[in-house]
Amino acid sequence: MKILIVYYSTFGNTYKMAKLIAEGVKEAGAEPIIRRCPELLPQSIISSRPDIQAGIEMQKDVPFVTLEDFKIADGYAFGTPTRFGNVSAQLKNVVDQFGPLWMQRVFEGKPAGVFVSTGTMHGGQESTILTFMTVLLHLGCVIVGVPYSVPSLYLTKGGGSPYGPGHVAEAENKREIDENESNICKIFGKRLAEIAKKLKG
Numbered sequence: 001m002k003i004l005i006v007y008y009s010t011f012g013n014t015y016k017m018a019k020l021i022a023e024g025v026k027e028a029g030a031e032p033i034i035r036r037c038p039e040l041l042p043q044s045i046i047s048s049r050p051d052i053q054a055g056i057e058m059q060k061d062v063p064f065v066t067l068e069d070f071k072i073a074d075g076y077a078f079g080t081p082t083r084f085g086n087v088s089a090q091l092k093n094v095v096d097q098f099g100p101l102w103m104q105r106v107f108e109g110k111p112a113g114v115f116v117s118t119g120t121m122h123g124g125q126e127s128t129i130l131t132f133m134t135v136l137l138h139l140g141c142v143i144v145g146v147p148y149s150v151p152s153l154y155l156t157k158g159g160g161s162p163y164g165p166g167h168v169a170e171a172e173n174k175r176e177i178d179e180n181e182s183n184i185c186k187i188f189g190k191r192l193a194e195i196a197k198k199l200k201g
Contacts, residue, residue: 001030001200002072003193006065007079008037008090011055011173013117014079015062017165017185020177021077021115024189030196032189033073035065037090051173065094070101075196076112076141077189078132085124087132095135108140111195113188115165119173121158129163144195150187152180160184 003025009015015036022032036059039046046052070076080091087095101107114129114136136143145162146153152160158181159166165185169175177185 001074001193001197002033003030003075003077003189003196004033004035004069004073005077005079006035006037006069006091006094007115008081008088009055009059009079009117010081011051011169012058013167013169013173013177014081014115015055015059016177017115017117017167018077018079020182020185021165021189021192024186024191025193027186028190028193028197030074030193033069034062035069036062037088037094038064040090040093067097067101070098071106073110074200075110075192076107077115077192078112079115080128080132082116082118082124082128085127085131087128098139102139105140109199110141111144111192111199112136112139112141113144113164113192115185115188116159117167117169118159119169119171121168123168125159125166126161126163129161133163142195142199144188144192146184146188146191150184152183152187156180156184164188
């Protein structure tokens with residue numbers, strides 16, 4: 001049982017969430033596969049931003065996602081920072097290559113969910129996840145969120161909603177993932193893997 005966690009992360013926050021989700025996947029007895037989306041920012045911007053360079057360095061050992069990764073997975077977690085209430089261009093670029101997989105019905109009947117990171121509390125976490133859910137429906141996925149039986153969903157003062165895990169990184173993207181955000185990520189990963197097992201069985 002394999003769960004593909006594919007994400008894009010500019011400063012490393014969404015990457016840290018991906019690792020927490022992987023912990024939850026392992027707890028459910030499944031194998032997490034973490035992959036990142038290729039960078040699309042111009043080199044001129046990257047070279048002028050030490051914070052972006054640090055984020056890239058943090059993730060340098062994570063392989064880039066391939067279409068083959070999607071074929072072998074039994075479930076999916078898609079991660080992205082928000083971009084004006086929507087998904088990043090880097091993740092959308094990967095999605096735009098799904099045509100052959102969609103034709104082959106690779107995604108149909110498999111569980112999938114979305115996790116996000118924003119700079120502010122109301123920076124588009126819910127709109128980004130809900131917007132991406134239309135992609136999941138087109139692919140034929142079974143959408144997985146986070147139910148209110150998860151105590152941290154009531155307690156969070158940062159990110160996280162019924163639609164999926166979230167993190168508020170604040171203005172300079174330096175706020176660490178707090179306990180409730182972390183719990184939501186782990187439980188989401190575990191739930192995704194458990195549902196994948198039921199659907200495959």
